Amino acid sequence: MSLQVYINFDGNCREAVEYYSKVFKTDKPEIMTFGDAPEDPGFSLPEESKNLVMHTQLIISGDIVMFSDTFPGMPLVKGNNISLTVVTDDMDEITEAFNQLKAEGKVEMDLQETFWSKYYGSVVDKYGITWQFSMYEH
Secondary structure (H helix, E strand, O other): OOOOEEEEEOOOHHHHHHHHHHHOOOOOOOOEEHHHOOOEOOEOOOHHHOOOEEEEEEEEOOEEEEEEEOOOOOOOOOOOOOEEEEEEOOHHHHHHHHHHHHHOOEEEEEEEOOOOOOOEEEEEOOOOOEEEEEEOOO
């Protein structure tokens, strides 16, 4: 059994996933759109929704993170109820990703040594997602 994170966006999922793919140096994401799904005779998908992301995923620091746009017509509620934490022993990896995310985001706590981590920082990216970075020692 595993626990995986799923993040929903309000129409800009493709842009966000391509951005995260560059930040975390992942393989290019395979994207399934709502238009790729079989047609439902009981529901007509609006033309402007067909290119929205129904599902995609990235492997970030060895873990699967899944993404999609909200289903057409469903509201997206943004909040601080989710954050992603990247834990590694590579200070350079943390610094590089953190700096890319903060470029258009907002630093909550700059990278620094804390009582719980040799190197820790938190940043809210340009999509409103909170990323925490924590370095562990062997």
